[in-house]
Amino acid sequence: MTLFSKLFFGQTPLKAIVSSCAVLMLSGCMLAPGSFVKSDEAAPGLDNKIKFYNITPQVIAENKLMRQPATDLVANTSFEQEQKDYDYRVGRGDVLNITVWEHPELTIPAGSMRSPEDAGTWVHNDGRIFYPYIGWLEVEGLKVTEIRYLLAHHLGKYIEKPQVDVTVASFRSQRIYVTGEVQKPGVLPVTNVPTSLIEAINASGGLTEAANWEQVSLLRDGKEQKFSLRKLYQQGNTEQNIMLKRNDVLHVARNDDNKVFVLGEVRQPKSYLMGRNGMSLAEALAEAGGLYEQTADASGVFVIRQAAADSGRLADVFQLNAKNATALIMAEQFQLQQRDVIYVTAAPVARWNRVISQLLPSITGLYSIGRFQSDLK
Incomplete structure (x- = not known):
């Protein structure tokens, strides 16, 4: 009889099976899917590349990365003066x-x-x-x-x-071009009535459902400028509204990149588009159907965000302990940014159950083979 047969098909096959399963179960934490992330455990060499935050009311109030931008009104005096001084100049074809x-x-x-x-x-x-x-x-x-x-x-x-x-x-000589996610993209004439960015979008039928309110670009004389309709509409920042000129190309981008990713122990893990009003952590979890109660670890809700380019870091990681009664309020106040990754970790019991469920077919097979060998003797 070989060493393998002695270990598994000897006089005590059940003991060998139990011993083998014990070894596998001890390593189950490494093999089990749904890894558990801790804020105090970083991969070697990444200590200076990742910064961890605990989501608390104090952090939300103080940390500019998580606080919703202020909504102070910003007056665009240069736009108002340019509008007053506007006078149409005749061109060829008029x-x-x-x-x-x-x-x-x-x-x-x-x-x-x-x-x-x-x-x-x-x-x-x-x-x-x-x-x-x-x-x-x-x-x-x-x-x-x-x-x-x-x-x-x-x-x-x-x-x-x-x-x-x-x-x-x-008016035939001068035109403004509106492209992208508007209801009626096309050409608008420059007339004796000044045309602003907002008026051009309205004249094109308004925005579509797929429009990205944060990504409106203006191409003028070979140079591109970026504008945010969200800052204009919600915060009253009129600096985002300018006077358009002949040959301007106004483009409204799609919101394909304006999404967040919800992964881990939620009912519907996938990517979700952020609305025109943005999205909070609570809204993202609600869109995903909430935490999966049987497997999720409520204390391990993480938001992984790409760090600023000049920070020298790879990512900023924010952890929310959803077991706390104030967690829902903090989750509602935590404003997400596009391309954020929300990850909900699995509870230890759930990881253990997954190991068992993966080992059951092997355990059953080994036990059946061992009993068959015993019956032959």
């Missing part, structure tokens, strides 16, 4: 409506068959218009008040004190 009062021969009426755009004076590709008695006149880049003055000045050589009125019948 159609002007020119009226000389008491001189109908110099005014082309629109009539019932023609719109003002059709009856107006078109600004040609060289930036000039042609007008009777005056000839060619450079108007590109001028305000309508300046064009009115030039026409009156030149017509004054032929008409005594001419009264001239100039309006833009059709």
Whole structure:
């Protein structure tokens, strides 16, 4: 009989089985799934790369990483002044409506068959218009008040004190492009009414459900600027609203990256999109169906967050002891950031039960083989 047979199929096979299972069970904590993370245990070499926090009312109140941003109103005085000083400048392709009062021969009426755009004076590709008695006149880049003055000045050589009125019948020269997660992406004309970032989004039908309120970008003259609609709407930060100009490209990103990951001992472990109002730790756990009572360790709720680039660390880890009665309040006050990972650890009993459930098939098989060997003798 070999050594293996003596150990497992000798005179006392049941003792060998029990001894083998005992060895396996002693190592069960290393083999069992659902590892238990402790805040005071870090992998060798990572002591300076990971910083641990216990989520307490004091930490939430003091730590800027967890406190919800203040909602103080921020006035954008430069935007208000720019809005007051705004005046449209005529460009190539625009159609002007020119009226000389008491001189109908110099005014082309629109009539019932023609719109003002059709009856107006078109600004040609060289930036000039042609007008009777005056000839060619450079108007590109001028305000309508300046064009009115030039026409009156030149017509004054032929008409005594001419009264001239100039309006833009059709705005065709300048455009703003709105792309991304808006209901009607497309092109908006620049008109004599100033267009702000918010007005451009509203004119495009508003945001879609998949829009990321934190990721609105503006491409202007080859440079990109970032804006947050959440800061504008919820905090009244008007610095996030600017005046748009010709050839601006406004893009609203999708919220694919604006998500958190809930893993471990919860009923529905998966990724969850953060809403336009953000998401708290309590909301994330509720979305996941709550803790799995039979297996979860309520004292081991962790939030793993990528550390700031200039911190020299890999991650910041926050631990919540949900066994405490104040845990729900603290979880509601703890505001998550995108790409946060929430992990709920397994209770020791649950880990032990998992080891047993994994070993049962082997134990049953070994016991059956041992009994069969005994019956042969």
